Amino acid sequence: MSEPLIRRDRVFDFMVPKAVDGLDLSHGTVLYMEDVSVSFDGFKAINGLNFYVEAGELRAVIGPNGAGKTTMMDIITGKTRPDKGSCWFGQRHNLLRMDEPEIAQAGIGRKFQKPTVFEFHTVFENLELAMAGRKSVWPTLIARLSGEQRDRIEEVLSIIGLETESKQMAGSLSHGQKQWLEIGMLLMQNPLLLLVDEPAAGMTHQEMDRTVELLTSLAGEHSVVVVEHDMDFVRALNSRVTVLHQGSVLAEGNMDQVQNDPQVIEVYLGE
Amino acid sequence: MFLLRILQGDRGGQAFMLALIATLVAVPVMASLPSDHPLFISSYTVTLLGKYLTYALLAVAVDLVWGYLGILSLGHAAFFALGGYAMGMYLMRQIGDRGVYGNPELPDFMVFLNWQELPWFWYGMDQFWFAMIMVMLVPGLLAFVFGWFAFRSRVTGVYLSIITQALTYALMLAFFRNEMGFGGNNGLTDFKDILGFNLQSDETRMGLFIASGVALALGYLACRAIVKSRLGKVAVAIRDAEDRTRFVGYKVENVKLAIFTFSAVLAGIAGALYVPQVGIINPSEFQPLNSIEVVVWVAMGGRATLYGAVIGALGVNYAKTWFTGALPDAWLFALGALFVFVTLLLPRGIAGLFRRKGGKA
Numbered sequence: 001m002s003e004p005l006i007r008r009d010r011v012f013d014f015m016v017p018k019a020v021d022g023l024d025l026s027h028g029t030v031l032y033m034e035d036v037s038v039s040f041d042g043f044k045a046i047n048g049l050n051f052y053v054e055a056g057e058l059r060a061v062i063g064p065n066g067a068g069k070t071t072m073m074d075i076i077t078g079k080t081r082p083d084k085g086s087c088w089f090g091q092r093h094n095l096l097r098m099d100e101p102e103i104a105q106a107g108i109g110r111k112f113q114k115p116t117v118f119e120f121h122t123v124f125e126n127l128e129l130a131m132a133g134r135k136s137v138w139p140t141l142i143a144r145l146s147g148e149q150r151d152r153i154e155e156v157l158s159i160i161g162l163e164t165e166s167k168q169m170a171g172s173l174s175h176g177q178k179q180w181l182e183i184g185m186l187l188m189q190n191p192l193l194l195l196v197d198e199p200a201a202g203m204t205h206q207e208m209d210r211t212v213e214l215l216t217s218l219a220g221e222h223s224v225v226v227v228e229h230d231m232d233f234v235r236a237l238n239s240r241v242t243v244l245h246q247g248s249v250l251a252e253g254n255m256d257q258v259q260n261d262p263q264v265i266e267v268y269l270g271e
Numbered sequence: 272m273f274l275l276r277i278l279q280g281d282r283g284g285q286a287f288m289l290a291l292i293a294t295l296v297a298v299p300v301m302a303s304l305p306s307d308h309p310l311f312i313s314s315y316t317v318t319l320l321g322k323y324l325t326y327a328l329l330a331v332a333v334d335l336v337w338g339y340l341g342i343l344s345l346g347h348a349a350f351f352a353l354g355g356y357a358m359g360m361y362l363m364r365q366i367g368d369r370g371v372y373g374n375p376e377l378p379d380f381m382v383f384l385n386w387q388e389l390p391w392f393w394y395g396m397d398q399f400w401f402a403m404i405m406v407m408l409v410p411g412l413l414a415f416v417f418g419w420f421a422f423r424s425r426v427t428g429v430y431l432s433i434i435t436q437a438l439t440y441a442l443m444l445a446f447f448r449n450e451m452g453f454g455g456n457n458g459l460t461d462f463k464d465i466l467g468f469n470l471q472s473d474e475t476r477m478g479l480f481i482a483s484g485v486a487l488a489l490g491y492l493a494c495r496a497i498v499k500s501r502l503g504k505v506a507v508a509i510r511d512a513e514d515r516t517r518f519v520g521y522k523v524e525n526v527k528l529a530i531f532t533f534s535a536v537l538a539g540i541a542g543a544l545y546v547p548q549v550g551i552i553n554p555s556e557f558q559p560l561n562s563i564e565v566v567v568w569v570a571m572g573g574r575a576t577l578y579g580a581v582i583g584a585l586g587v588n589y590a591k592t593w594f595t596g597a598l599p600d601a602w603l604f605a606l607g608a609l610f611v612f613v614t615l616l617l618p619r620g621i622a623g624l625f626r627r628k629g630g631k632a
Binding site: 077079099100101104105109110112116117118119120121125128129130132135136137140141142143185189 | 500501511519521
């Protein structure tokens with residue numbers, strides 16, 4: 001850390017509440033990652049990464065295998081702690097001081113690369129569990145589903161097209177349906193920032209089109225960061241694209257700019 | 272009404288609850304029959320049944336954390352034994368000056384060790400209410416502290432099981448020592464009465480049997496209520512996809528801690544009801560083998576059903592009583608064979624037989 005050990009203006013740091021209610025997005029940026037580095041056994045997975053996401057923005061992140069895309073998401077969601085750098089959600093939430101549930105409650109939702117749903121719960125229950133609200137032990141024990149909440153779940157069910165499967169065990173869904181269910185769980189959390197890791201894997205073309213439609217419609221109200229390998233899918237998103245390479249940003253811009261960037265062609269697209 | 276709602280959709284639980292109520296009514300009637308009547312039940316059998324019921328409660332507690340939360344605790348007998356010791360301390364103090372040495376203040380083993388005064392942790396144990404609080408508090412507190420460290424450092428799976436096993440083993444070694452002040456190797460025994468009722472009398476034994484049945488029913492309903500609540504669904508979510516649950520925003524450690532502690536308290540209550548019926552508590556109750564046996568009951572009955580745990584506990588213990596009477600040397604082989612048989616042919620336990628068609632867990 002480059003910060004001095006003692007700062008005279010911040011003596012009682014530990015007394016500052018970790019997560020102040022209400023996000024401060026007054027500068028229009030949802031996520032700041034600055035000079036972030038992390039290495040695993042000497043391998044630099046992320047190397048001096050600077051990455052910003054604007055409020056309401058849809059952003060695609062591409063990069064060859066091992067470029068650090070998933071590690072970047074791990075850092076944002078609190079699963080991995082970086083060796084150095086800073087990572088802020090809005091102006092007030094220091095993500096490096098929060099654990100996974102706190103970050104999720106603050107408003108960052110994540111979809112895993114491998115679809116992960118609660119297999120022994122019904123589709124409906126999966127959405128119920130993901131629903132935004134108080135999630136500590138006692139409120140969860142006495143929680144009752146209100147009519148309003150039920151309506152919200154029905155609404156999300158229709159968005160993800162799983163109304164008829166509502167009472168089915170999530171474990172019995174197809175791969176593509178699980179992807180959709182996981183996206184639906186993200187919607188139930190109502191996060192400000194959605195991190196979506198490879199949403200199109202295992203989907204048919206029609207399903208892919210619907211996913212693109214859904215993600216584009218979410219942008220605006222939410223910020224969405226999509227990591228994807230499928231170039232057609234990224235092109236269809238029609239958004240700003242960030243190319244990661246060896247743990248740092250190689251290029252940024254729209255799809256055409258990025259595709260014509262000689263560096264990008266060299267490391268990735270041109271092969 | 273409330274109770275009925277808890278059991279809604281739990282067919283096995285409904286059947287079990289009816290059977291339990293029927294037993295609690297029938298046994299006192301059958302025990303009051305003349306002793307040459309074919310349906311007569313001796314007070315020995317009543318106590319045996321009462322003992323089984325406390326085992327069943329312990330099995331339900333284990334099923335709650337293993338079946339629904341995915342924590343394979345191989346140390347739950349430790350919480351059972353601690354509850355038992357708390358009850359044993361109360362019963363020891365009730366002996367008063369009727370002990371072999373006739374010391375009104377000190378239990379026999381302390382006189383034997385030449386102790387002059389009661390250790391501080393025996394204070395208050397002559398009060399029933401205080402002892403009952405300790406029955407729940409001591410196992411609960413141990414589970415809380417243990418869980419606090421274990422879950423916070425994210426120890427899971429086999430490693431957690433091994434640590435729970437070490438916990439009960441460490442307690443066994445500690446309780447074996449005379450300096451601990453719990454009677455060492457011999458434990459606590461020679462109890463005379465509980466709340467003024469003679470422990471040898473048929474009426475007291477019947478009372479303890481009924482208390483065990485009621486405790487089992489209430490414990491079952493409490494576990495069922497947890498399982499049915501959203502917290503129970505979160506527990507299953509943790510069991511199946513712990514990381515996902517975290518990223519959805521639940522503090523996994525706190526959920527585990529709460530349910531694990533509750534389960535330990537239930538185990539403690541079971542132990543407290545067990546001790547006056549068997550008349551002794553000693554460190555062998557902390558044996559790792561005991562905890563493993565409980566897990567075997569649950570696996571045989573069927574995980575994640577609660578009533579399966581009851582079936583397993585009753586079935587295996589009945590078989591054990593029968594075998595150790597008829598073929599004493601063959602019991603461990605029979606237990607092993609039963610376990611292999613159930614794992615291979617009935618992966619969902621005996622309860623799995625009843626819900627082939629149902630499907631929903």
